[in-house]
Amino acid sequence: MAEKQVTLMKGNEAIAHxxxxxxxxxxxxxxITPQSEIIETxxxxxxxxxxGMVVLQAESEVAAINMVxxxxxxxxxxxxxxxxxxxxxMQEGISYMAGAEIPGVFVDVQRGGPGxxxxxxxxxxxxxxxxxxxxxxxxxxxxxxxxxxxxADFVDLAFTLAFKYRNPAMILSDGVIGQxxxxxxxxxxxxxxxxxxxxxxxxWATIGRPADREPNILTSLExxxxxxxxxxxxxQEKYELIRENEVRYEATKCDDADYxxxxxxxxxxxxxxxxxxxxxxxxKVGLFRPITLWPFPSKQIVEAAKGKKGILVSEINxxxxxxxxxxxxxxxxxxxxxxRLGGIVPEPEEIVEALKEKFIK
Amino acid sequence: MKTEIxxxxxxxxxxxxxxxxxxxxxxxxxxxxxWMPAYGPEQRGGTANVTVIVSDERISSPILSKYDVxxxxxxxxxxxxxxxxxxxxxxxxxxxxxxxxxxxxDIKVYRIDAMDKAAEMKNSKVFNMIxxxxxxxxxxxxxxxxxxxxxxxxxxxxxxxxxxLNMKAVDEGMKIIQEQK
Numbered sequence: 001m002a003e004k005q006v007t008l009m010k011g012n013e014a015i016a017h018x019x020x021x022x023x024x025x026x027x028x029x030x031x032i033t034p035q036s037e038i039i040e041t042x043x044x045x046x047x048x049x050x051x052g053m054v055v056l057q058a059e060s061e062v063a064a065i066n067m068v069x070x071x072x073x074x075x076x077x078x079x080x081x082x083x084x085x086x087x088x089x090m091q092e093g094i095s096y097m098a099g100a101e102i103p104g105v106f107v108d109v110q111r112g113g114p115g116x117x118x119x120x121x122x123x124x125x126x127x128x129x130x131x132x133x134x135x136x137x138x139x140x141x142x143x144x145x146x147x148x149x150x151x152a153d154f155v156d157l158a159f160t161l162a163f164k165y166r167n168p169a170m171i172l173s174d175g176v177i178g179q180x181x182x183x184x185x186x187x188x189x190x191x192x193x194x195x196x197x198x199x200x201x202x203x204w205a206t207i208g209r210p211a212d213r214e215p216n217i218l219t220s221l222e223x224x225x226x227x228x229x230x231x232x233x234x235x236q237e238k239y240e241l242i243r244e245n246e247v248r249y250e251a252t253k254c255d256d257a258d259y260x261x262x263x264x265x266x267x268x269x270x271x272x273x274x275x276x277x278x279x280x281x282x283x284k285v286g287l288f289r290p291i292t293l294w295p296f297p298s299k300q301i302v303e304a305a306k307g308k309k310g311i312l313v314s315e316i317n318x319x320x321x322x323x324x325x326x327x328x329x330x331x332x333x334x335x336x337x338x339x340r341l342g343g344i345v346p347e348p349e350e351i352v353e354a355l356k357e358k359f360i361k
Numbered sequence: 362m363k364t365e366i367x368x369x370x371x372x373x374x375x376x377x378x379x380x381x382x383x384x385x386x387x388x389x390x391x392x393x394x395x396w397m398p399a400y401g402p403e404q405r406g407g408t409a410n411v412t413v414i415v416s417d418e419r420i421s422s423p424i425l426s427k428y429d430v431x432x433x434x435x436x437x438x439x440x441x442x443x444x445x446x447x448x449x450x451x452x453x454x455x456x457x458x459x460x461x462x463x464x465x466x467d468i469k470v471y472r473i474d475a476m477d478k479a480a481e482m483k484n485s486k487v488f489n490m491i492x493x494x495x496x497x498x499x500x501x502x503x504x505x506x507x508x509x510x511x512x513x514x515x516x517x518x519x520x521x522x523x524x525x526l527n528m529k530a531v532d533e534g535m536k537i538i539q540e541q542k
Contacts, residue, residue: 008388008396008515034400119401180423181384181396266423273422347426 004185011145011177014152014184015081015107016041019053022156023190025076026054028067032083033119034175035109039081051192061086065093065106072097072104073218075198075205077159081107083175084125085116087133094168095134099220101204101235103162105155107171109178112343120343121175123267126320129172130294136220137232139239141169141246142293144264148182156187165242166204172293174316176266176345242295249297253279254286254304259359261351262288262301262325263314271314274351285355293321298328310334310359314351317341334359362417364502365425367442369410370434370458375489379432380411382493385511386503387415397423408437415502430500432492434458451500453538455492462541470541471499478533487530494534505531 009017016038019027029039039057047053054071058064064080071078082090087108097104108129112122129142141161143154154171162169198205209215222228253275254260263271268289278285288304290297305311310333313322319337326335338354340346366383370376377398387394397412412428414420430451433439435458446452448467457476475491497505508531512524 006388008385008394175400176397176423179398179400181381181394182420182423183388183394270422270424273425276421345424347424348422349426 006183006185008181009148009184010037010179010181011148011151011173012037012109012179013041014148014186015155015171016045017186018152018155019079020045020047020051021187021189022159023051023077023192024053024079024155024159025192026056026067026071026078027080028056028058028064028071028078029080029082030058030061030064030086032061032086034111034121034178035081035083035107037178038107038109053192061089062093065090065097068104068106069093069097069100069102072102073100073206075202075207077105077163077193079105079107079155079159081109083109083111084113084122084128085111087125087128091128091134094140095132095136095138096220097168098132098134098138098140098235099136100218101166102168102218103159103166104168105158105162105171106168107173110172110174112341118343119175121179121266121345122317122341122343123174123265123315123339124317124320124341125172126293126315126317129170130296130324138235139167139242139294141165141167141242141295142172143169143248144172144291144293145177146265146268146289148177148180148184151177152184152186156190161246163202165238167238167242172265174266176269246292247295247297247300248291249300250287250289250291251300251304252287252289254288256284257286258284258309259355260286260288260305260308260311261314261355262290262311262321264290264293264321266345267314267316270346270348271351273348274314274355277348278352278355281352283352283355283360290321296324296328298324301325301328302332305329305333308333310336312336312338312351312355312358314338314346314354316345363420364415364430364500365428366413366415366430366432366496366502367410367425367428367445368413368432368434369408369438369442370455372409374409374434375486376409376434377411379489379493380413382490382508382511382515383413383415383496383503385515386507389507389510389514390503392416392503393418393420395420395423408435408441410438410442430496432496434492436460439463453492453495453499469499471495471538472541473534473538475534475537478537479530482530482533484526484530487527490527490530491534491537494531495538496534497531498535498538499540
C-alpha cells in the first residue's frame with residue numbers, strides 16, 4: 001500500500017477534502033467567517049466533476065438546512081457548515097430533522113456571540129449544540145475535534161453515526177481549529193453509495209415508491225398526541241442507546257494527578273500546554289477531554305475524578321460545559337471554571353494561574 | 362526540540378505567507394508544525410500576525426503567550442511582542458519599520474534591513490523572504506534545502522520560475538542580518 005500522504009492544511013479545508021473523500025453526496029451552505037474556506041475549498045476542488053457530489057451556495061442558512069433535510073430524506077449523505085449565528089438560523093430545520101429522524105451532518109465553526117458578536121473564536125455554542133438547539137425533546141450527536149486531523153476524521157464518523165441512529169450529527173469546532181494549519185493525513189477514498197445501496201441501507205428514505213412497499217413519509221408533524229408520545233418515547237430510547245454506546249473521550253496524565261482540567265476542542269489543546277506548564281511547577285494536573293459533548297462522558301469523568309482535589313473546567317465561554325461536569329460529579333469534589341469571552345482565546349499561563357488561584361491559593 | 366515563533370507586521374507585508382512557507386518547510390523535514398493566523402480585519406491593513414510552531418514532538422497549544430523567536434516588522438508589533446520573548450530568546454526587527462529599537466538585555470536582538478534590501482533588489486515582494494533568510498541564519502529551525510522544497514511544494518507551478526529569485530532573497534537576508542548589542 002502506498003505511504004499515506006501527509007499534507008498541511010487548515011481545519012476548514014480538511015472538512016471539505018474529507019467530505020468529498022468519504023462519499024458525501026451534497027453540500028448546501030452559505031458563507032460566514034470563520035468557516036468560509038469550507039465552501040471555497042469545495043468550489044476549488046469541483047467534486048461535481050469527479051465524484052458527482054453537489055455543491056450549492058444557498059440563498060441563506062435557512063434555505064441551506066432545508067436543502068439538507070430534503071437531500072438527506074432521500075438517504076443521501078448531505079451536510080452543511082456554518083458559524084454560530086448561521087447555526088442559530090438553522091435550528092428550526094435541525095429540530096425538524098430530529099423529529100422526522102433524518103440523518104444529516106452539520107459543522108459549526110464557532111465564533112463569539114451573542115447575536116452577530118465577533119468573528120474571533122469562541123466555544124459559546126456549547127448549550128446550543130448539546131441541548132438540542134431548537135424546539136422539542138431531542139438531542140443531536142456532537143463531536144468536538146481538537147486538531148486539523150480530527151476535523152478530517154470526524155466527517156465520516158459524523159455521517160456514520162447520523163445514519164446508524166437516524167439522527168442529525170454535529171461537528172462543533174471553532175475559529176482556532178478552523179483557521180489553523182497542521183499536518184493531516186486525509187481519510188481513505190470511499191465511493192458515494194449507489195441508489196441500490198441506499199435502498200437497502202435506508203429503507204425509510206423517500207426515494208420514489210417501489211412497488212413492493214407502502215410509501216415512506218418523513219415528517220415531524222403528528223397531530224394525535226397518543227401517537228406523538230409514542231414517537232417521542234421511541235426517540236428517547238434511541239438517545240439512551242446512543243448514551244450507552246457512543247461516548248468518546250480522552251484522559252491524559254490523570255492517574256497521578258491532584259487536579260483535573262476538563263476542556264474540549266481548541267481549549268483542550270491550550271489545556272494540554274497548561275498541564276505541561278503546571279507540571280513544570282510541580283503541580284500534578286491531568287487533562288480530561290470529552291470528544292463527544294453529547295452524549296457527555298459523565299461516568300468517565302466521575303471515574304477520572306476519584307480521589308482528586310478539584311476540577312477546573314476551562315472553556316472559551318462564560319461557563320457552559322461546567323454544568324454537565326457538575327451534574328456528573330454531583331458535589332463530590334469542587335468544580336471551578338475558567339474562560340475568556342468575546343473572541344479572546346485564553347493563553348496556557350492564564351489557565352495555570354486560574355488553577356492556582358481557585359484551588360491552591 | 363520545539364521552536365515557538367511569532368511573526369508580526371502590517372497586513373500586506375507577507376507575514377502570513379512567510380509563516381506558511383516556514384510551516385511547509387517544517388513539513389518537508391518531517392517535523393510537527395502548526396500555523397495559527399490572526400484572521401480578523403488585520404489582513405486588510407492593520408497589524409497582522411501568525412504563530413508558527415516547528416517541533417520534533419507533538420505540539421499542544423497553538424495559542425501561546427511567550428515565544429522563542431519574535432519577528433517584528435513594524436513598531437506596534439515590536440511594542441506588543443518584545444515583552445513576550447522568553448528570556449534568552451531571539452527578537453528580529455526590520456530597521457525601516459521600527460523607530461524605537463528594542464531595549465531588553467536578556468534576549469538576543471537582531472536587526473535586518475530587509476525593506477532597504479528589497480528596494481535595492483527592485484522587488485518589494487521578496488521582502489518577507491529576506492526576513493526569512495535572516496531568521497534561518499540566526500535560528501536554523503529548518504534548512505534552506507527544506508525551504509527550497511517547500512516553495513516547490515506550496516506554490517502553484519506557474520510561479521515556480523520565481524523560486525530562484527526568492528532563494529536569492531533568502532541568501533541576502535542571511536548576509537545582512539546583524540546582532541545588536
